[in-house]
Amino acid sequence: MSAHQAVDRSLSSISVGEVCVREHMITAEMIQTFAELSGDHNPLHVDETYSAKTNFGKPVAHGMLLGALVSELVGMHLPGVRCLLIKESLEFKLPVFAGDAIRVEGKVMHKSEVTRLLEIAITITRGSEVVATGTVHTKVLERHG
């Protein structure tokens, strides 16, 4: 399977309590690319000089860059190809910077057979620090083709 091929998980193959973990290195290029993609060029994220004068001391990764990595988790891995993201909420607890190695964990908290919805608890950590938490609801679509 290539790095860009989503896994294909059926609803019945997914269990409450199942955990999926993805690890990422946040880079300056990712922050810049996210700024271009989203149009959010806030200097706190992209201006070294500006951010150096703030309490953070250096550019802070966009919170929704972490949200995008949650999208990667559900869209590519749990449940993967059949994912239809319905709802995502995140609470950002600590700033994340270029050079940070982060771990995005999704844990299935509830599975509804009739609605085909999964509720997945999200915990994003940097070492022992929790940098963000949240919840995702995703539908697991019927198999296509």
Added chain:
Amino acid sequence: MKTFEHIVEEMLHIPPQEGMDALTPKDIPDWDSMNYLLFIAELEKEYGVSFTMDEVLSAQSLGDVRKALQAKGKAV
């Protein structure tokens, strides 16, 4: 444990009120297809039950959803 009314308020954004069981999708702006599924899934999680497709599709009002829960032995 969240009450039925609390879940309605949280998921469909309708405050507890007299006669709420009579409310239908026409009365509740946020009762769209996706929010309804989220509402049903939240009820299943909170009350530890599973609805059938027939129960989900046949509910015409909040009262119908409440009755479906009561039919599963839940005091709501």
